[in-house]
Amino acid sequence: MIKKAIYPGTFDPITNGHLDLLTRATKIFDIVVLAISANPQKCPLFNLKERLSMAIQVTSHLPTVRVAAFSNLIVDFARHQKGNILIRGVRTIMDVNYEMQLAKMNRYFMPTLETVFMLSDQDWSYVSSSLVKDVALHGGDVDYFLPEFIAKELQEKLSIS
Numbered sequence: 001m002i003k004k005a006i007y008p009g010t011f012d013p014i015t016n017g018h019l020d021l022l023t024r025a026t027k028i029f030d031i032v033v034l035a036i037s038a039n040p041q042k043c044p045l046f047n048l049k050e051r052l053s054m055a056i057q058v059t060s061h062l063p064t065v066r067v068a069a070f071s072n073l074i075v076d077f078a079r080h081q082k083g084n085i086l087i088r089g090v091r092t093i094m095d096v097n098y099e100m101q102l103a104k105m106n107r108y109f110m111p112t113l114e115t116v117f118m119l120s121d122q123d124w125s126y127v128s129s130s131l132v133k134d135v136a137l138h139g140g141d142v143d144y145f146l147p148e149f150i151a152k153e154l155q156e157k158l159s160i161s
Contacts, residue, residue: 005029005085005116008074010037012044013150014055015132017124021089024118026064033081034059038071045133045157058147075110084112091120091128133158 007022011034025032034055038048046054048069059065070077078084086106088099096117103115120127127145136142136154143151 002030003028003085004031004033004081004083005087006033006035006074006078006081006083007087007089008035008037008070008077010039010042010044010129011051011055012042012046012129013051013132013146013154014058015124015127015129015145016147017091017120017127017145018089018129019058019147020121020124021087021118022059022065023062025087026062029064029085029087031064031066032062032087033066033068033083035074035077035081036067036069037074038069046153050153054150054153058150073109075106075113078110078113084110084114086113086115088115088117089120090117091125 005025007025011018022032022034036048036051036055044051052067052069055067059067074086078086090096090099099117106113106115132142132145133154136158142154146154
């Protein structure tokens with residue numbers, strides 16, 4: 001039986017921390033679906049099409065990764081994908097409480113859905129897309145935190161915003 005996991009998030013933009021976790025997940029699961037949330041409530045800097053395109057480009061070297069968008073509940077997406085494992089990255093202890101709430105709510109709606117928490121590598125434990133965007137917005141160098149072409153896309157986007 002194929003082990004298929006879903007790694008959901010907004011990925012606005014996808015960071016090296018996301019990619020590290022995704023790469024490690026491919027060593028555990030046969031297929032990993034990088035599920036990019038449309039979630040307009042978060043007011044993403046990059047639109048869904050841009051986030052999909054960037055994710056496809058930075059995961060092209062990972063043959064078992066599939067990139068897809070979703071705009072409904074993650075449990076509905078998981079059913080549609082025929083997946084029963086969610087991957088959630090945990091950077092700090094503060095993430096744990098929030099992630100447990102999500103896992104319990106998801107499990108209520110889909111009892112067969114398991115959530116696997118993966119700890120961020122220590123190099124990325126303080127990195128978030130929001131923080132990277134904020135640093136870039138204020139003129140800071142974010143090249144270390146992002147794939148090279150995404151860093152350029154971010155600078156471009158911020159210069160026209």
